[in-house]
Each structure stands twice: as C-alpha cells, then as structure tokens.
Amino acid sequence: MPFDFWTDPDLLDARHRKSAAALVALCRTLERRRPLGGRENEFLALYGRIVAAAAATFTRVWTEPRAYLWLRIAYQLLAVHLNGGALSPLAERTRLAYGAPDSAAALAAHLEGFKAICVAVACDSGDEWRFETPLRATLPFTVPAARWTLEGSGALAVHGVRAGRLEIALDGVRLDLPLDRLDARPLPIGPATLRPAVVARHGGAELVMAPAAFNIPGLEGREAVLAAGLGLQAEWRAPVEDALAALARLVPDQLERFAADMRHVVVKRKGEGPFTNVSHSELPGACITTPMANPLVLADLLLHEHQHNRLFALEERGPFFEPGSGAATDRRHYSPWRDDPRPMQGLLHALTVYVSSCRLWLRVYEARAATADELRYAEDRLLRIPRQLALASAVLAREAPFTEHGRAVFEALDRDRTALEAAIARLGLPADVPALAGRPDGTFEPLSSAEDGRALSAREAVREHVRLRDVRGQSADLAVA
Amino acid sequence: MGKDGKNLQAVAQDEEVLRITAEIEQAGKPGATPLWSEEFSASGEKNQTM
Numbered sequence: 104m105p106f107d108f109w110t111d112p113d114l115l116d117a118r119h120r121k122s123a124a125a126l127v128a129l130c131r132t133l134e135r136r137r138p139l140g141g142r143e144n145e146f147l148a149l150y151g152r153i154v155a156a157a158a159a160t161f162t163r164v165w166t167e168p169r170a171y172l173w174l175r176i177a178y179q180l181l182a183v184h185l186n187g188g189a190l191s192p193l194a195e196r197t198r199l200a201y202g203a204p205d206s207a208a209a210l211a212a213h214l215e216g217f218k219a220i221c222v223a224v225a226c227d228s229g230d231e232w233r234f235e236t237p238l239r240a241t242l243p244f245t246v247p248a249a250r251w252t253l254e255g256s257g258a259l260a261v262h263g264v265r266a267g268r269l270e271i272a273l274d275g276v277r278l279d280l281p282l283d284r285l286d287a288r289p290l291p292i293g294p295a296t297l298r299p300a301v302v303a304r305h306g307g308a309e310l311v312m313a314p315a316a317f318n319i320p321g322l323e324g325r326e327a328v329l330a331a332g333l334g335l336q337a338e339w340r341a342p343v344e345d346a347l348a349a350l351a352r353l354v355p356d357q358l359e360r361f362a363a364d365m366r367h368v369v370v371k372r373k374g375e376g377p378f379t380n381v382s383h384s385e386l387p388g389a390c391i392t393t394p395m396a397n398p399l400v401l402a403d404l405l406l407h408e409h410q411h412n413r414l415f416a417l418e419e420r421g422p423f424f425e426p427g428s429g430a431a432t433d434r435r436h437y438s439p440w441r442d443d444p445r446p447m448q449g450l451l452h453a454l455t456v457y458v459s460s461c462r463l464w465l466r467v468y469e470a471r472a473a474t475a476d477e478l479r480y481a482e483d484r485l486l487r488i489p490r491q492l493a494l495a496s497a498v499l500a501r502e503a504p505f506t507e508h509g510r511a512v513f514e515a516l517d518r519d520r521t522a523l524e525a526a527i528a529r530l531g532l533p534a535d536v537p538a539l540a541g542r543p544d545g546t547f548e549p550l551s552s553a554e555d556g557r558a559l560s561a562r563e564a565v566r567e568h569v570r571l572r573d574v575r576g577q578s579a580d581l582a583v584a
Numbered sequence: 585m586g587k588d589g590k591n592l593q594a595v596a597q598d599e600e601v602l603r604i605t606a607e608i609e610q611a612g613k614p615g616a617t618p619l620w621s622e623e624f625s626a627s628g629e630k631n632q633t634m
Contacts, residue, residue, distance in 0.1 A: 121604075123595040125619070128604035158591040175620070181608060188612030191623050323625060378627035385623055411626040422621045431622040441629055452626045 108515070109459070110356055114416040115364045118387050119166045121419060122174045126150075126165075129177055138184055139211050145235050146214040149221050152232070156224050164223040167247035168367055168389035169316060173216055175385045180210040193385060196321030215239075218261065223247040225264035226282055233263040237272070242295055243315035243329065250302065251286040252315040254333060255295030301336040305347035306355075308362035312336035312343070316367050317391065323383075324391055327376025328369050339370045339394050346401035353402070353466040357459075361409045368405065370394045373543055380404060382411035384418075396545030399467060399477055403460050410456045423451060423509030436498055437573040439491035439565065444574070447503045451513065454495050458519050461488040465526060480547050482536045485527050486561035492520050494569065498577050538564040 108114075130150045133143045153161065164170060179194040184206040190198060194209075203209035218238035223246040225232040237260035244259055245252040253259065262270040268279040273293050280297065284290075290297040301312040313336065317328045350358040367389040373379075382390045390408035395401045424430030430447040438445040440453055464484040467473050473481060496517050505513060538550035538559045549558035552567060559567060569578050595601070610616040 120590075120595075120598075121600065123590070123592065124598050124600040125604050127592060127596045127598075127601045128608060131601070131605050132608045154592040154596070156591055158594070161591045175623075178608070178611075178619070182611035185609065186612045193623055378625075378629065381625050381627035383623070383625050384621070415624070415626075418621045422618075424621075426618060431624045443629060448622075448624050449626065452624075456626075 108413065108417060108455075108512075110360055112360070112363060114413050114419075115166075115387055118171065118416050118419050119162075122171050123165055125178055126174055129174070129181060132181065132185075136185065138181070139207060139214075142211040143214060146217055149217060149234075153221065153224060157228060160224055160227045163227060163248045164220060166366075166388070167223070168386040169319065170220055170223075170247050171387050172319065172385045173213070173220065177210070177213055177217075180206050180213055184210055193321055193323075193383075196323070198321075200320030219246045222261055222264070222269070223249060226269065226285070229264075229267060229282060231263070231265050233265065234261070237262045241318065243313075243318055243333075245300065245313055245315040245318075247316075249285070250300045250311065251297060252300050252313045252333065253292070253295050253297050254315070255292075257294045259295075298333060301333060301340050303340045303343040303347065303368070305344045306351040306358050306362060308347050308358065308365065310343060310347075310368045311366060312340060312369055313367070314369055316389070317369055322386075324371070324376040324378060324381055327371040328391055330375060331369070331371045335370055335372065342394065342396055342398065342401055343368065343370075343405070345398040346405055349398045349402040350406065352472060353470060354406070354463060357406060357409075357463075360413075361406070364388055364412060365390070365405075365409055368392060368408075380408060382408045382415070384415045387412055387416060393543070395541050395543055397477070397541060397547075399463075399473060400480075400541040400545075403463055406459055406463055407456045410459045411452055414452055414455050417512065421508035422506055423512060424448065425504040425506055428504035430504060435575065436502065437494070437569075437575065437577040439494045439568055442572055447499065450495050450499055451503070451509075451516075454492060454499065454513075454516055454520070457488050457492055457495075458516060458523065461485065461492070461523050461527075464488070465523065465530075468530065476547055479536065480539050480541065482532055483539045483561045485530070485532060486536055487538065487565055489520070489524050489527055490562070490565045493524075494565075494578050494581060496520060497581050502577070535560045535562050537561070 134147060176194050176197050179190055183190055198209035201209050201212040203212050218234055221232055226249060240259045242256055242259060243252050243254045257273045260272040267282050269282060271278050273295055276293060278292060286299040303310040303312060314328045314331055317325055365388050369391050371391060371393060373393045380392045392404055395404060424447060432446055434446050435444045436447060436450055438450055438453055464481045468481045468485060499513055538561045539547040540550045542548055550564055552559050553571060607619050
C-alpha cells in the first residue's frame, strides 16, 4: 500500500475528525437556512452546549460508532431536503423506521436522536442537562460510550441529567438513576432492568458487547442482535477474550491496532438475521458476528471484521472506484468466497480481509501454537486462501473501475498477496489436504461437495466453487492450480 | 480526534468545516463530488462456512 494499511494508527481517527467537522458544518447550515421552520431550534441549542464540552468527554462520545452513524444520516437527510435526490438505502430505511413521510419529517425526527449523544456527554461529565422535550426511545437502550444498558420493555423518556442523576420515565413513571451506579449491578426498574454492559478485555482491547448499542432505527440485522440479548453476550465474553489472547500471542501488532479501532462487537445466533457477520461502512469500530468457539477461528473472524472497518476508513482518503460506476451496488462479479455474485467493492474487501486472514494462519502454522486439528485447518487455509486470492485479484485487475487511489490500494494489496504466496511456498506444505469447515462448537468438519456430497480437498473445493458459481466465466482463463 | 481529544470549538477552526459546509449546499446536484463513498455492508452470506 502507499502507506502501511495494516498498522497505520490514523485511519479511523481521520474518520472521526472529518465527522466532527461535518457536525459543525451541518449546524452552521441549519442555523443559516433554518429549513425546518423552527423544529431545529432545540437541536441547535443542544449543539451550542456540546461545543463547550471538554475535549476528552466529546472525543469519548464522538468516536463511538453510533455517533458517526447519526452524523452520516443527518448529513444525508439535510442534503436531500435542501437539494433533492435519493436517500441511501440506510437513510431510506431510517426514514421509514421513523414513519416520516418526507425528508423534512425524517430530519426533524433524526435531530431528536442527537439527545442520546447529549445524554452520553452529560453522563460522562456529570454536568446538568435538561431537554425541552424528552428523548423518547425503545428498549433496550444505552447511549454512546456508556457501560450500562436498560433492558426489558416499556416506553422510555429521558428528561436529562440533574444533581448527578439521570432523569427518566418508564411507562410514564418518573425515576432518577444515580450516575455513579448506572453500571454497578443489575437494578430492576418496573418492567425493565438496568444492567452493566458485557465487556470483553485483553491486551488493551475493550469490546463492549451490548445489543442496545445496535438498537438503531433502520439498521439491517438489528432484530437478530436484539433477539440475542445480553445473555448471549455474557456467554461469549470468555471465548472472545480467548480469541483476543490468541491475537496477542500470534499478531501483537494487529491486536494493538484492533484495540485502538474496535469498540463494539455483538454476537447473534447462527441462522438469525440476513448474514453471518457484518461490518457496516457507517458504523466504524463495530461489527456483528456469529461466534465460533475455537479461539483461533474466532480470532480470525474478529481480525476479518477489523480489516473491513479499516478499509472503510481508508476510503476517507478518496473513493476506490469511479463515482457512478456501480462498484458498490452492481452485484455480478464472481467471488471465490461467496455463492452469490458480488459488487467490486465486496471483492476488494474480500481481498483485504483474506490477505489478513492468510497471514494469521501462516503465523499459526509457523509458531505451531495450535492443536493437531487446528494445524490441519491451518494447512487447508494456507492451500485454499491463496488460490481464492489469486482468482479475486485477477477479476479486480481486469474489471474494476478503479480510481487512481483505488488502483494504488489494490496494487499494494496484491503485492502483499504475492509475498504471502512466496512465504507459504517455503513452508513445504503437502500438495493437497482435506478441506475443512469450522463449526460454531469449535470443532472442524470435512467440507462436502455441493454436487455429490463427497469430502473435498482444498484444491477441489476451489475448483468446484469456480465451476458452480462463476456463472459469467470471469475465471475461465485462469488455471486453478 | 487525536489521542488527547479535541473539542468542537477547536474543530470549528478547521478549514475542512468550510469545505464541508459548501458541499452540503451542492450535495446531490449534477457535477457535485460526493463527500463520502457509497455506503456498503461487508457481510458474510447467511450460511457461509468459516
């Protein structure tokens, strides 16, 4: 890469700096244009107080994934309201979730959501804040940077913070919660319970595992996360910590970046929601996963999602693909990891995360810091992933509408890929090994042919996937060794 | 935001604020350069194996 993508400490930070600048720009535009005929007044008054918040408090809150998402949606709703045009899929789902008939109503509803950021600042600083109209929310509820979550049912209204207490009403019943005991221990409150968030910690990483942090109107996969609840997070805290410990042993430099970048990981049950794992471009520092009990496989999964987050952040320096080329939406390209055709953006992400994954398994194999089953799995990974990377790289090289920046990123990634190929060639691995799949319970099982059910080797698995899934023949001129 | 943080009073002095303020007014119009790339979900398909 033109710089060290894998370790550059500034990638996510640059996103947060830009979003803070965009918040100031958004407010200046609202002040000057007053496009909502007065419905923006309370928001602007709250913004006036946020401006004066201490740097450390503001930074803690504003670098949270949900603060970033709030800003991006607010920017879109304002821009579309002022200039017309179409909302992005997530902004459109947000509008629908608000029940807003147009962008003005959606923007007014969204500005109300800024109160969650104000509550976060008030809880962090202890300063008094009162809202003209309360923040209304559904449970589970939390605010950015908080280590507590209000679980259960009931209609929540948050009135503000006064005298060291968070003032709320639940189903119309007023309650004052001491700020210094919000995350102390479970506290029943009528139909709800205030609970400490689950936090996985190792080697400087602190991952908040709180479904309430993903209770975001319009967010894809939200229902699966909320169904998992805090209970599932508590079950998976120790395995997540074991996975972080594995990263500390094997790739300590990567764990250092992971710890700086990632704030929230939430687990969901297998088969629930529209995907296994997801990182979203508008939620930096967060991911949703279907967890795996084997610590090395889970470490691989966490690293995988981290690299998605970093690649999104790298795109702040300029788009990877020519605007309007459909690189993020035109789903017709072969991906060696997916049964469905993918957009070019997805293929570039896959190339990035699997270069990272391949490096991890190379370290596992070199260090021999694994069980016999894990080493067999590592051998499969090291034979299969480079072949898949070569296929993806060829499709990107031939067909991607890269910008100059995108081309430089791709070429740097491809150099890393070929360096990995050379390193793996020096290992003296067997010519072929059984292909394996990790199971959620931590064991491994043979990967079966989709055609006749027989167990496949690593090489056969790649060839069969090309045969069955490359429907446009994008790999037709590539020999899959 | 930097390791030691920055509050919004400091952010408001950034030149980037002026650029983004101008871009809000132009967003979505023909010829305007988008401030951000298209949103994207990097997801594994529902039954994908590891």
